[in-house]
Amino acid sequence: MKTARRIPLLKKMLTQLGIENERVRLEWVSASEGDRFATIVNEMTEQVRQLGPFSHNGGGENG
Amino acid sequence: MAKPKLALYWAAACGGCDVAVLDTNEKILDIANLADIVFWPIALDFKYHHVRAMPDKNIDLCLFNGAIRSTEQEEIASLLRDKSRVMVSFGACACFGGIPALANLTSREEIFQTVYLEAPSNSNDAKTVPLPKTTVPEGELELPGLFDTVLTLEQVVPVEYFVPGCPPPVDLILKLVDLYATGQLPPVGAVVASDKTLCDECKRIKEEKKITRFYRPHEIIPDPQKCLLEQGIICCGPATRGGCGLRCIEANMPCRGCFGPPPGVIDQGAKLVSALASIYQANSQEDIARMVEEVADPAGTFYRFGLADSLMKRKRLHKS
Secondary structure, three states, rough: OOHHHHHHHHHHHHHOOOOOOHHOOOOOOOOOOOOHHHHHHHHHHHHHHHHOOOOOOOOOOOO | OOOEEEEEEEEEEEOOOHHHHOOOOOOOHHHHHHHHEEOOOOOOOOOOOHOOOOOOOOOEEEEEEEEEHHHHHHHHHHHHHHHEEHHHHHHHHHHHOOOHHHHOOOHHHHHHHHHHHHHHOOOOOOOOOOOOOEEEEOEEEEOOOOOEEEEEEEHHHOOOOOEOOOOOOHHHHHHHHHHHHHOOOOOOOOEEOOOOEEHHHOOOEEOOOOOOOOHHHHHHOOOOOOOOOOHOOOOOOOHEHHHHHHHHHHHHOOOOOOOOOOOOOHHHHHHHHHHHHHHHHOHHHHHHHHHHHOOOOOOHHOOOOOOOHHHOOOOOOOOO
């Protein structure tokens, strides 16, 4: 339950920090749902691959 | 024996840290008795060239306040580092970026756009913005360059000690001076403050932490005895280092986080999201959405003083 509260607030903050919402995903998967687990992981992997590497050098220039 | 030499400097700061040193009142005389102040822009008329003329490590103790966001501040930080034996990151801005580091939620370009071109109080028909170099008939004029990203002092030069706070409280300033004077300085890297959280030191009555609504400070008159967080006021106490003397709490105001993260916490803002969301009594999607709505500005609230020192350090400017 705490996680269900934390993630939406975290996502709001990450948006302010310029991090795409698609990089964070919360799903509830039971231990008996192997297929669903695999599907979600594959989807997530593909989504992050499309977004590309997380560059932290979007920091602009100094000087 | 010659007196130790003391230097104080301000970079991106409001001047409050310097005033805090003056707030030591009559103790300032003890400090002046104890040390020769060789550089202090707010109070004494020494110039940069006086510092440049000193041999390396000539200054015994340098209290450096303010974050680094310009080429001039970066240059003076390096200069004072070369000339100082002990460099102290003094105040929230030098330690964590402080209020100036909220500029890391935007960029230099956006700041210039707002400040010089769009602000309603401006009259700037010629659309003049400051440039690092300007040619006039008499020659070329130079201004320091402004950074996109506000940095902490330690991100620019090595630092021996940290004294947090906005501004550092007088008792911690005197403690630092005393530790120095008696040769009892702690191991390098130490933070001269408490190792507990503000909540650990807070004397308010604490019961069960269950919140049904977040209030912004202007929406409620808080009970002066009870835990502010339990009253629904966002208080950064759970993820903020203590040692501040509870100045805000005793004024019936919530902690804003100016002492930075406590030992063991890497990212103050992330820790606060975790702490606050978990005690909010939201069990349905609607309740959760309302909670998210009630925290109007999570990044500005949870990283009010700590954005430059956080894991992200700044808003990402470009899509990867």
